[in-house]
Amino acid sequence: xxxxxxxxxxxxxxxxxxxxxxxxxxxxxxxxxxxxxxxxxxxxxxxxxxxxxxxxxxxxxxxxxxxxxxxxxxxxxxxxxxxxxxxxxxxxxxxxxxxxxxxxxxxxxxxxxxxxxxxxxxxxxxxxxxxxxxxxxxxxxxxxxxxxxxxxxxxxxxxxxxxxxxxxxxxxxxxxxxxxxxxxxxxxxxxxxxxxx
Amino acid sequence: xxxxxxxxxxxxxxxxxxxxxxxxxxxxxxxxxxxxxxxxxxxxxxxxxxxxxxxxxxxxxxxxxxxxxxxxxxxxxxxxxxxxxxxxxxxxxxxxxxxxxxxxxxxxxxxxxxxxxxxxxxxxxxxxxxxxxxxxxxxxxxxxxxxxxxxxxxxxxxxxxxxxxxxxxxxxxxxxxxxxxxxxxxxxxxxxxxxxxxxxxxxxxxxxxxxxxxxxxxxxxxxxxxxxxxxxxxxxxxxxxxxxxxxxxxxxxxxxxxxxxxxxxxxxxxxxxxxxxxxxxxxxxxxxxxxxxxxxxxxxxxxxxxxxxxxxxxxxxxxxxx
Numbered sequence: 176x177x178x179x180x181x182x183x184x185x186x187x188x189x190x191x192x193x194x195x196x197x198x199x200x201x202x203x204x205x206x207x208x209x210x211x212x213x214x215x216x217x218x219x220x221x222x223x224x225x226x227x228x229x230x231x232x233x234x235x236x237x238x239x240x241x242x243x244x245x246x247x248x249x250x251x252x253x254x255x256x257x258x259x260x261x262x263x264x265x266x267x268x269x270x271x272x273x274x275x276x277x278x279x280x281x282x283x284x285x286x287x288x289x290x291x292x293x294x295x296x297x298x299x300x301x302x303x304x305x306x307x308x309x310x311x312x313x314x315x316x317x318x319x320x321x322x323x324x325x326x327x328x329x330x331x332x333x334x335x336x337x338x339x340x341x342x343x344x345x346x347x348x349x350x351x352x353x354x355x356x357x358x359x360x361x362x363x364x365x366x367x368x369x370x371x372x
Numbered sequence: 373x374x375x376x377x378x379x380x381x382x383x384x385x386x387x388x389x390x391x392x393x394x395x396x397x398x399x400x401x402x403x404x405x406x407x408x409x410x411x412x413x414x415x416x417x418x419x420x421x422x423x424x425x426x427x428x429x430x431x432x433x434x435x436x437x438x439x440x441x442x443x444x445x446x447x448x449x450x451x452x453x454x455x456x457x458x459x460x461x462x463x464x465x466x467x468x469x470x471x472x473x474x475x476x477x478x479x480x481x482x483x484x485x486x487x488x489x490x491x492x493x494x495x496x497x498x499x500x501x502x503x504x505x506x507x508x509x510x511x512x513x514x515x516x517x518x519x520x521x522x523x524x525x526x527x528x529x530x531x532x533x534x535x536x537x538x539x540x541x542x543x544x545x546x547x548x549x550x551x552x553x554x555x556x557x558x559x560x561x562x563x564x565x566x567x568x569x570x571x572x573x574x575x576x577x578x579x580x581x582x583x584x585x586x587x588x589x590x591x592x593x594x595x596x597x598x599x600x601x602x603x604x605x606x607x608x609x610x611x612x613x614x615x616x617x618x619x620x621x622x623x624x625x626x627x628x629x630x631x632x633x634x635x636x637x638x639x640x641x642x643x644x645x646x647x648x649x650x651x652x653x654x655x656x657x658x659x660x661x662x663x664x665x666x667x668x669x670x671x672x673x674x675x676x677x678x679x680x681x682x683x684x685x686x687x688x689x690x691x692x693x694x
Contacts, residue, residue, distance in 0.1 A: 198610075204424050209424070234386075234422065241420065304435055304436070311436065323436075329554060329590060331538070331555070332399055334538060346398075351387065352390075354390040355426065358429040362428075
């Protein structure tokens with residue numbers, strides 16, 4: 176007989192220590208780490224030959240950074256993210272022994288070049304709207320149309336499907352694609368490594 | 373062999389995270405779905421970071437709603453309408469819209485008024501299956517005009533659980549702001565010069581009174597809008613805090629490190645006997661716990677015992693001092 180009571184136990188309404196750590200890490204990741212994405216991508220591109228590995232590397236950096244924040248939230252996000260990226264690249268090179276790192280130690284110069292990564296967070300609502308509109312314009316036509324109906328007209332999946340005479344599954348696929356592509360665009364992924372979705 | 377071969381494809385995780393967001397925002401969503409998402413998010417840090425990343429940029433795009441073709445003529449006005457005349461003008465505009473813009477109707481709109489007294493609590497069940505719960509000292513008017521589903525919150529606080537109907541959206545007017553249901557339950561609290569809208573479940577659209585300078589926003593679960601005559605701000609509350617805000621539905625007030633000043637103000641909304649906090653130092657004490665909303669005496673007793681403060685009971689007031 177296997178006792179399963181441990182996993183079935185009802186969760187108490189009060190958040191435990193792990194949940195508190197997770198919400199602190201979430202908040203920190205959202206407000207401090209994600210705005211550094213353009214800088215991180217620049218760093219990865221600069222130091223890694225194969226562009227198709229970049230989204231994968233970015234995800235790994237985020238996982239390492241987030242797991243560290245669960246233990247304790249790092250003080251200097253920019254230094255921490257770039258140091259994590261550098262360590263990851265070094266690990267990869269040791270493992271795979273294919274791609275040499277050109278200037279993985281070149282953190283300081285990068286740091287100076289991108290001294291105000293949070294600058295666009297202080298833009299006016301009007302500029303932000305223009306920026307979002309430009310991002311929307313970069314989506315493929317069909318995907319863009321669906322996102323407009325969902326996001327601007329406020330229609331549900333079912334309503335969009337009826338309007339465009341396509342299946343809900345198709346609508347759902349375009350919406351998911353839009354969510355992914357807008358993340359790449361808005362978090363500042365350089366245009367030359369736009370991902371195929 | 374490196375560990376990389378065992379790693380799950382990050383594009384796949386990304387796609388899954390996007391599907392969760394898509395389902396949450398465009399499909400049918402309930403607490404069961406939310407629990408499944410929560411479970412997925414705790415499965416691995418890779419899931420969580422992918423979701424946080426997509427959700428953060430997707431939330432930013434909410435502003436795009438400003439590009440929607442205006443549903444009402446936007447009038448450039450230096451000051452938001454906020455008086456009785458303003459409400460009358462909006463009501464009139466609403467009536468004109470009902471008439472399809474064909475003719476100006478001069479009749480007064482038909483509505484029923486519902487109200488609660490101090491400490492009162494009332495549930496109104498509508499024919500369409502929607503429910504409105506009124507908190508203490510609250511007054512609402514419900515439109516009687518056929519299929520139109522419109523409510524005015526004139527005073528106090530109300531919790532709306534709305535049966536969504538895309539062709540007849542349910543709208544709540546409060547302080548000139550408009551809240552349009554998109555499949556939802558939400559809490560609206562009106563004070564002298566402050567309006568708070570908390571989205572409990574589903575989605576709703578918030579259209580600020582001063583539409584010339586403020587854009588409509590789509591609210592998701594946990595979003596809280598605070599509108600004053602000159603500003604509109606959006607914050608988020610945890611499910612736990614939202615549950616606390618709804619404590620009055622079971623007749624209780626929930627305090628979570630609430631200052632004595634705020635706790636006293638809360639109790640005073642429900643009771644004739646008012647709590648008076650004697651000085652600023654005393655007001656800064658914080659309280660945690662759940663109290664019956666109409667039992668001021670019990671609260672006074674707890675403050676006396678736990679915080680070690682002096683509590684004087686009078687007929688019309690309770691004075692808390694050092």
